[in-house]
Amino acid sequence: MARQNPLTPVMSRLRRPLSLTWAGLIAERLVRAFWPFWTVLAATAAALILGLxxxxxxxxxxxxxxxxxxxxxxxxxxxxxxxxxxxxQEAVDRMDSVMPGRPLAALGDRQAIGGGDPASEALWQAHLRRMAERASAAKAVEPDLALAPRDPFGLRYVALLGLVVALLFGSVMRVGSVSQMGPGAGTDLATGPAWEGWIEPPTYTGLPSLYLNDQKGEIRVPEGSRVTLRLYGEVGALSVAETVSGRTEDVGAATDTEHSFEIVSDGTLSIDGPGGKSWKIVAIPDEKPQVSLVSDGAKTTFDGQMSQPFKAEDDYGVVRGTATFRLDMDEIERRYGLAVDPEPREPITIDLPMPITGDRAEFTETLIENLSQHPWAHLPVTLEFEVSDAAEQTGQSAPEQMKLPARRFFDPLAASVIEMRRDLLWSRDNAPRVAQVLRAVSHAPEDGLFRSETAYLRLRVILRRLETLTAHDSLTTEAQEEVAQALWDLALVLEDGDIGDALERMREAQERLSEAMRNGASEDEIARLMQELRDATQDYLRQKSQQAQRDGEQQQGDQQLSENMMTLDQQDLQDMMDRIQELMEQGRYAEAEQALQEFQEMMENLRMTEGQQGQQGQNPGQEAMEGLAETLRDQQGLSDQAFRDLQEQFNPNSQQGQSQQNEGRDGSQGRGQSHQQGQGNQQGQGNQPGQQPGQQQGQSGEQGQQGQQGSLADRQEALRRELERQRGNLPGAGSEAGDAARESLDQADRAMRGAEEALRQDDLAEAIDRQSEAMEALRDGMRNLGEAMAENNQTQGAQGQARGQFGDQQNDPLGRAPGQGAQVGTQDNLLQGEDVYRRARELLDEIRRRSGEGERPDVELEYLKRLLERF
Incomplete structure (x- = not known):
């Protein structure tokens, strides 16, 4: 009796996946064989539908x-x-090829040997059953429809894109125009005239064109839309009648084969004759743009930076705008230096910032500008905004009367100098009077009037210069501007001074406010003194920030810590001053005076604590962290140099000498140095690998010579030895994080050894890989060391150890506990309050102001655009 083929029952169960696989093979071969055919077909159809x-x-x-x-x-x-x-069978083979062991092929095999042996037959049957189980799990195989190897330029996608565009913006009716080009076109047209037409709105509206053959009834389009009509067939069979263009000259005959005109008013448009149509046209007028000032958010900072929000809108979008300040002569009090007629000056015109992204149909922006040095500073002016649309229509805001926002000077002498500067810029006829006032002010000055002898000497030099120019009648416009600039610089020196002067002004403002509350001053006077205290406090904190930035001895991490602390202090001080003002507005002057006293004590404690911090050195953990950071920078420099050397092996002339892409041999900035080895001393400005933090490059010794003149391998070895020294002095031993930091540094040491060996074998690619591993291990080590320092901070803070030990914990000058990782405060406290959002808004306003200055380089404008798109 013949045995049943084991493949037969399996194939009956696999009928559905086999059919799907077979269909996929058909589709795969159809696509590969006929893709050029349907590509040409789609391109031809797209051209016809678009009416090319x-x-x-x-x-x-x-x-x-x-x-x-x-x-x-x-x-x-x-x-x-x-x-x-x-x-x-091809479908069976395709489905069988994706299964392990090819079970379908195995089920079709026959036993070649051992046919009469029961054991061999039993083994063969077991093999068939296992293959049948595998085959029962077979699934349909997806076809391979990829055509990229056959169509490397993507022509099929180009044709498909053209067809989609044609279907969206064209009309299938345009295909019929092909029949007009055939030999029998005249006969066809004679038997039936035809027409077609379009209405194209102005480009700036962004609206699509309308195909008149598809339109019915009323059509609403913007004014200025162009109508194009074409008549086919016997001349005179069709004619055009319209009342929308308002044309009176060069109208032409109504039966012309082509008509083109613009829609300027409502009316009717009709095509008379066989198959003609009629439409009612409604012309939508282009409204003028509108702009108005927004009072909320208008402010002027202590340094004179003005922020004036405005709102603009237009039906199709605002294109540009300007803000114009005009001097309001009727509101000026004409006395002293303003009594004479002013020299003619053009109005102040500033381009308005426009949204870089988004819709300009309606938006709100902020004009940010600093006009403190303008001659009209603090004088009455009128502010008028003007915006334009793409149709060159303009809209103006109502003139707003104000005093030109500018910086205020609280120091009496600085305010006097600024007033004389204003009078000099008002008119050169004021020069004798300005010189007389400055001479009177500077004659036998009292102690403390000038902050320093340098300020006094600068004033006397300016005075002599002005008197000389006046005496010789040579005070030209250029000389006038020069003297005015010198007076401005002098006023800044007198007003700002140093941080001690700022602290003294803040104390004086506190005393005046306290005295006013005790004497029962008016609400307006108290509000003015409170504003002076706010300005003086902001000036003091700003001086602290600038002093920290000018201090070149601090490391980058300390600067970030100082900046974070400055922001935190400013927010707390602002909250306290808000509390004082609230108490005064409620009439609780006793509590307000007590709060003011606490404010004074807090500022005094802050000043004393800063003096103590300046006298203390760094703890071992901070020193270790700085050393590892310096090692990481040196390793980065060596990796950069190795990469450049690898580039020069393939392109010897690339990036030689000093350029924007050349940062020197050790990652610092080069100074006219080639990347080729053996060309003398390196002239980078950073510390060399293997150099201790704080050491100078001019230090003598073998290690310094290796860092400057040695080969890459020697410098890599020196950097590795420096890491060994740092690993031996690493604090935090015994803790989990400290041990993890040591393990990471061990990995960095092994990677550096591998980089050194690769460099000695001139295998730059391998060296770069090992250096990358070393840098990653160094970062892990620094991260673990920071965690160890944080753990030590918590432990020693709980034990109450004295200040000055490694990682000790203490409160800041305002009585707050520092966070982990040597950070002041925590993110929970740092992100509360309005200061974060106010600062973010100020930064965004500054970016918008700069983006509106067209004279800035294109590279900078592009960078500002990317910032606005992101934030």
Missing amino acids: QDMMPIEVVWVGFVLAGLGLIGFAIHGAMRFRWPRR
């Missing part, structure tokens, strides 16, 4: 048709020759 045949000479159109027809026929024949109908 109506825009080109008839000869070009027929040549295109012939080429397209030949291409379709050729690709169809080529596809038919290449296409092979797949057999059922």
Whole structure:
């Protein structure tokens, strides 16, 4: 009795996946054989639907048709020759090839040896059962429809994109115009005239064109839209009538084969004759843009930076705008230096910032500018905004009367100098009076009037210069501007001074406010003194920030810590001053005076604590962290140099000498140095690998010579030895984080050894990989060391150890506990309050102001644009 083929029952169960696989093979071969055919077909259809045949000479159109027809026929024949109908066995092989062991093929095999042996037959049957189980799990195989190897330029996608665009913006009706180009076109037109037309709105509206053949009834379009009509067939069979263009000259005959005009008013448009149509046209007027000032958010900072919000809108979008300040002569008190007639000056015109992204139909922006040095500072002016749209229509805001926002000077002498500067810029006729006042002010000055002898000498030099120019009648416009600039610089020195002067002004403002509350001053006087205290406090904190930035002895981490602390202090002080003002507004002057006293004590404690911090050195943990950071920078420099040397092996002339892409041999900035080795001393400005933090490059010794003149391998060895020294002095031993930091540094040491060996073998690619591993291990070590320092901070803070020990914990000058990782405060406290949002808004306003200055370089404007898009 013949045995049943084991493949038969399996194939009956796999009928569905086998059919799907077979269909996939058919699709795969159809796509590969006929993709050029449907590509040409889609491109031809796109051209016809878009109406390209109506825009080109008839000869070009027929040549295109012939080429397209030949291409379709050729690709169809080529596809038919290449296409092979797949057999059922090919589908079985495709499905079997993706399964492990090819079970379908195995089920079709026969036992070659051991046919009479029961054991061999039993083993063979077990093998067939296992293959049957595998085959029962077979699934349909997806076809491979990828055509990238056959169409590397993506022509099929280009044709498909053209077809989609044609279907969206064209019309299938345009394909019928091809019949007008055939030999029998005249006969067809004679039997039935035809027409077509379009309405194209102005480009700036962004609206699509309308195909009149598809329109019915009323059509609403913007004013200025252009109508284009074409009449086909016997001349005179069709005619055009319209009342929307308002034309009176060069109208032409109504039966002309082509008409083109603009819509300027409501009316009707009709095509009279066989198959004609009529429409009612509604012309939508283009409204003028509008702009208005927004009072909320208008402010002027202590340094004179003005922020003036405004709102603009237009039906199709605002294109540009300007803000104009005009001197209001009727509101000026004409006395002293302003009594004489002013020299003519042009109004102040500033370009308004426009949104870089988004819709300009309606938006709110902020004009940010500093006009403190303008001659009209603090004088009455009128502010008027003007915006324009793409149709050159303009809209103006109502004139706003104000005093030109500018910086205020609280120091009496600085305010006097600024007033004399204003008078001099008002008119050169004021020069004798200005010189007289300055001489009177500077004659036998009292102690403390001038902050320093330098300020006094600067004033006397300016005075002599002004008197000399006046005496010789040589005070030209250029000389006037020069003297005015010198007076401005002097006023800044007198006003700002140093941090001690700022602290003294803040104390004086506190005393005046306290005295006013005790004497029962008016609400307006107290509000003015409170504002002076706010300004003086902000000036003091700003001086502290500038002093920290000018201090070159602090490391980068200390500077960030100081900046974070400065922000935190400013927010707390601002909250306390808000509390004082609230108490005064409620009439609780006793409590307000007590709060003011606490404010004074807090500022005094802050000043004393800063003096103590300046006298203390760094703890071992901070020193270790700084040393590792310096090692990481040196390793980065060596890796950069190795990468540049690797580049020069393939391009010897690339980036030699000093350039924007050349940062020197050790990662510092080069100074005219080639990357080629053996060309003398390196002239980078950073510490060399292996150098201790704080050491100078001019230090003598073998290690310094290696860092400057040695090969890459020698410098890598010196850096590794420095890491060994740092690892031996690493604090935090015994803790989990400290041990993890040591393990990371061990990994960095092994990676550096590998980089050194690769450099000695001139294998730069391997060296760069090992250096990258070393840098990653160094970062992990610094992270673990920071965690160890934080753990030590918590432990020693709980034990109450004295200040000055490694990682000790203490409160800051305002009585707050520091966070982990040597950070002041925590993120929970740092992110509360309005200061974060106010600072973010100020930064965004500054970016917008700079983005509106067209004279800035294109590279900077592009960078500002990316910032606005991101934030």
